[in-house]
Amino acid sequence: MNMLKKILVVDDEELVRNYVRRALSSRGYDVAAAVDGASAMAVIEKEDFDLAICDLKMPDLRGEEVIRRLKARRPLTRVIVITGSVSDILNPIFPGLAVEGFLIKPFGINEIRDMVEKILKGRS
Numbered sequence: 656m657n658m659l660k661k662i663l664v665v666d667d668e669e670l671v672r673n674y675v676r677r678a679l680s681s682r683g684y685d686v687a688a689a690v691d692g693a694s695a696m697a698v699i700e701k702e703d704f705d706l707a708i709c710d711l712k713m714p715d716l717r718g719e720e721v722i723r724r725l726k727a728r729r730p731l732t733r734v735i736v737i738t739g740s741v742s743d744i745l746n747p748i749f750p751g752l753a754v755e756g757f758l759i760k761p762f763g764i765n766e767i768r769d770m771v772e773k774i775l776k777g778r779s
Contacts, residue, residue, distance in 0.1 A: 660775055661702070664688045665695040665721060666710040666737065671760065675708060675737075678764045679771060692716025699725055704732050705775055708767075711738045722752050733774050737762070 662684050664675045672688045679686045687702070689695035693715050695707075707725055711718035722734055736757040755774045758766060 659685075660706070661685045661687070661704045662771070663695065663698060663702075663704045663707045665692065665707065665713075665718070667691050667713045668710070671710070671737070674764075675767055678767050682768060682772075684771070692718065692721040695721050696724060699728055703729055706733045706735065706771060708735045708737060708771075711736060712740070719752060722754065726753060735770060735774065 660683075662679055664672050664679075664686060665688075666672045666675070667690060669690075672690070676686045676688055687698060687704070689698050691713050695709070696716065699707075707722075709718045709721055709725075713721075718736065718738075722736070725732055725734065734752070734754040736752070736754050737760060738757065739760040741759055756770050758770065
């Protein structure tokens with residue numbers, strides 16, 4: 656099991672947050688959620704995570720900025736981007752974010768589980 660792996664899900668869409676949280680919690684991950692970029696930063700200030708799953712388009716603090724701040728504060732945290740738009744991934748700013756993977760919404764439960772397991776494989 657993955658009881659020691661902590662994951663933060665950041666998405667302003669409640670349906671997506673809950674979907675990802677349930678998919679990963681059922682696999683033994685310790686999953687926290689944040690409703691927007693500002694609340695994600697507050698959580699990151701207090702806790703360390705093995706992985707963050709972050710939406711790019713949020714109303715307050717965009718995902719790119721959350722990822723930059725997260726990497727500055729917690730450089731060992733790995734990141735998966737989730738977005739509803741392929742054009743976000745093609746944006747020239749994307750390669751500079753140092754993320755380990757991305758998923759386009761809507762994605763399947765096995766897609767998110769497989770990607771998380773691949774990224775965290777072998778990490779204590």
